[in-house]
Amino acid sequence: MKKLKEALAAELPRINAALAAAAEELPAPVRPIARHILDAGGKRLRPFLTLLFARLFGPAGADSHRLAITLELLHAATLLHDDVLDNARSRRGKAAAHTVFDVPAVILGGDALLSHANAIVASFGDARMTRCFSEATSSTAAGEILEIAARGRTDVSRREYENMVRGKTAWLIRAACEMGALAAGADAAGIQAAAAYGENLGMAFQLVDDALDFAPEEITGKPTGGDAREGKFTPPLRLYRLSLADEARAAFDAAFACGLMTEDDAAAIARRIRQVGYDAQTRAEAQRYLHAALAALRGLPDGAELSLLRELCVYVRERGK
Numbered sequence: 001m002k003k004l005k006e007a008l009a010a011e012l013p014r015i016n017a018a019l020a021a022a023a024e025e026l027p028a029p030v031r032p033i034a035r036h037i038l039d040a041g042g043k044r045l046r047p048f049l050t051l052l053f054a055r056l057f058g059p060a061g062a063d064s065h066r067l068a069i070t071l072e073l074l075h076a077a078t079l080l081h082d083d084v085l086d087n088a089r090s091r092r093g094k095a096a097a098h099t100v101f102d103v104p105a106v107i108l109g110g111d112a113l114l115s116h117a118n119a120i121v122a123s124f125g126d127a128r129m130t131r132c133f134s135e136a137t138s139s140t141a142a143g144e145i146l147e148i149a150a151r152g153r154t155d156v157s158r159r160e161y162e163n164m165v166r167g168k169t170a171w172l173i174r175a176a177c178e179m180g181a182l183a184a185g186a187d188a189a190g191i192q193a194a195a196a197y198g199e200n201l202g203m204a205f206q207l208v209d210d211a212l213d214f215a216p217e218e219i220t221g222k223p224t225g226g227d228a229r230e231g232k233f234t235p236p237l238r239l240y241r242l243s244l245a246d247e248a249r250a251a252f253d254a255a256f257a258c259g260l261m262t263e264d265d266a267a268a269i270a271r272r273i274r275q276v277g278y279d280a281q282t283r284a285e286a287q288r289y290l291h292a293a294l295a296a297l298r299g300l301p302d303g304a305e306l307s308l309l310r311e312l313c314v315y316v317r318e319r320g321k
Helices: 001-023 030-040 045-057 064-068 068-088 103-122 127-150 158-183 188-212 226-230 235-243 248-259 265-276 279-294 306-319
Strands: none
Touching: 001 030, 001 064, 001 103, 001 226, 001 306, 030 068, 030 103, 030 306, 045 064, 045 068, 045 158, 045 188, 045 248, 064 068, 064 103, 064 158, 068 103, 068 127, 068 158, 103 127, 103 226, 103 248, 127 158, 158 188, 158 265, 188 235, 188 279, 188 306, 226 265, 235 265, 265 279
């Protein structure tokens, strides 16, 4: 994945510069909040994907980076709101924004970020891009609502889980890819292929993330088993629960529903998940989506961008290994 890492590293300065410029265009009271969340960093895969698809289907326009960062601004807005809802104390090693600024200001700051991103998309004058951004916004909100409703439940079906992940994670990645194809003037088949690739890549990304939640902290930099403590019934936890005898399963359900899982409980569950291989089974499920993502690329213009899109599937598959 050397070429992928080099390409992303080369793009990051321009992506971050575009994000910083967009933050400076916000009303003065919002700028410190925007800088706080944007300066916390991130992989920046969404803007990178927009740029790749824009270049895949045609020469990218002069404003390609400005368009590419719109979905990253939307994502940043959701992070501000999520941290308030979860009462999170930190975000990527920095104090969560609502612990630095007051809660109402952070909620309104997230709204302002979202509105400004929408205005940037509208400035390109393509109704299809505006629709794409609008769908990403509403789908992300719907996915977050489904996740909140599922908190602490052990009867979440596979279908419910997939709908939740499609909304809260996959749709933003799908929209990033679709936006690039739209910007380049791709035909209907190309736009559909970009959307299918992004959605399947996003589904796989979240599944691998779910598996990594039970990896040792020294690998991920995050406390092990956070999903168990937070009442998120992910595929590794579903497999773990099914393996329990009736009495142990009832005890798990009670603690999970009431948020009574301790760090020691979560660590013990994580060890069992790794020993039996429920994390590996979840990664295998992610591979199904990665195959679909790769299939969506068939017939698209060959070149450096297509190669990088394929490498991104490898990157998602190998995360944390």
